[in-house]
Amino acid sequence: MKLQFEILEMTCSSCVSNITRAIRTVDAKAKVQGDLETKIVLVETKSPEPEIKEALAQAGYPAS
Numbered sequence: 877m878k879l880q881f882e883i884l885e886m887t888c889s890s891c892v893s894n895i896t897r898a899i900r901t902v903d904a905k906a907k908v909q910g911d912l913e914t915k916i917v918l919v920e921t922k923s924p925e926p927e928i929k930e931a932l933a934q935a936g937y938p939a940s
């Protein structure tokens with residue numbers, strides 16, 4: 877399934893890497909695409925949304 881999050885703390889490409897890493901702790905095969913302009917992160921994953929959000933929050937990137 878495809879999930880979409882807004883992550884205001886995502887400000888540079890290393891944030892995108894951190895976010896990708898955090899999501900992949902939940903789903904190692906997740907596809908993650910972050911857009912720095914819009915702060916929108918698109919995630920293609922089989923994991924449920926709450927688990928992804930929890931991992932992002934723990935990594936310091938709360939998602940809405």
Ligand SMILES: [Cu+2]
Nearest residue numbers: 887888890891
């Ligand atoms: Cu950054």
